[in-house]
Amino acid sequence: TGRLQLNTRVARISDELVLILVEDRTQARRVEQVRRDFVVNVSHELKTPVGGLALLAEAVEGAADDPEAVARFARRMKTEAGRLAHLVTEIVDLSRLQTSDLLAEMVIVDVSACAAEAVDQTASLAGSHEIVTAVGDDPARLRIYGARDLIVTAIRNLLTNAITYSEDGTRVSVVTRRVDDVVEVAVSDQGKGISAPDQERIFERFYRVDAARSRLTGGTGLGLSIVKHICANHGGDITLWSQEGQGSTFTLRLPAVADDPRPTGSPAPHA
Numbered sequence: 001t002g003r004l005q006l007n008t009r010v011a012r013i014s015d016e017l018v019l020i021l022v023e024d025r026t027q028a029r030r031v032e033q034v035r036r037d038f039v040v041n042v043s044h045e046l047k048t049p050v051g052g053l054a055l056l057a058e059a060v061e062g063a064a065d066d067p068e069a070v071a072r073f074a075r076r077m078k079t080e081a082g083r084l085a086h087l088v089t090e091i092v093d094l095s096r097l098q099t100s101d102l103l104a105e106m107v108i109v110d111v112s113a114c115a116a117e118a119v120d121q122t123a124s125l126a127g128s129h130e131i132v133t134a135v136g137d138d139p140a141r142l143r144i145y146g147a148r149d150l151i152v153t154a155i156r157n158l159l160t161n162a163i164t165y166s167e168d169g170t171r172v173s174v175v176t177r178r179v180d181d182v183v184e185v186a187v188s189d190q191g192k193g194i195s196a197p198d199q200e201r202i203f204e205r206f207y208r209v210d211a212a213r214s215r216l217t218g219g220t221g222l223g224l225s226i227v228k229h230i231c232a233n234h235g236g237d238i239t240l241w242s243q244e245g246q247g248s249t250f251t252l253r254l255p256a257v258a259d260d261p262r263p264t265g266s267p268a269p270h271a
């Protein structure tokens, strides 16, 4: 509920002096609730693949005299186990993002290099998609303070979605550029797009527009919420433009490292 949660403690210091401590627990309660919801969601999400594995194991037992069926079930078990491993990795990533302070891992990061790395890492998924990258500025103007791995992860998650939710043969583009004090990475696809009501919800943990289809493609519903947390941890944000039937553009916006003010010793940005 939105009600104030106050903890009150009274301590008598002396005959004249009474100390009353009032602690506002509202925010703490909210955080606890979010955590509890998360645990409930996680156990629900884990039960599905674990249940699938148990059923497949039974099927293997029942098909002992049919080697072909055994091989088929074994392959499905492998897929299901892979999915489970992927889900566990994402859950761990997400809880690490929610709890840890990343300041210690922050270095100067060239975002265009992160985008290139994310493109490399998704090459095996790309199929016959046309992947186009563009860098709109001198890399020196595309630097942020950040945790490099996480920036690569964020871009990779957006790319994976762009590829997953658009037809083979269509174009996916990754554009890195500087806009004022912000480094932007825009990942666009020509896919099915996202309806307005779903646009409000897709950044929520475990939310999928089409749960059955997303599960088939190995989706967990955690990818975008990981991206959102990575943005928040870097003092940035993520925006979405989408039109059903036309495609989507997700734009990461991260605060740029201030340009070097020294007139000499560094090349002019547009030299």
Ligand code: ADP
Residues within 6 Å of the ligand: 157, 161, 162, 165, 166, 189, 191, 192, 193, 194, 202, 207, 208, 209, 210, 214, 218, 219, 220, 221, 222, 223, 224, 225, 248
């Ligand atoms: P998932 O693992 O299911 O892809 P995400 O958190 O990455 O989880 O995305 C949540 C949901 O948002 C997806 O299930 C999908 O329905 C929708 N979505 C994400 N990216 C796109 C996109 N580029 N085009 C269309 N739908 C998308």
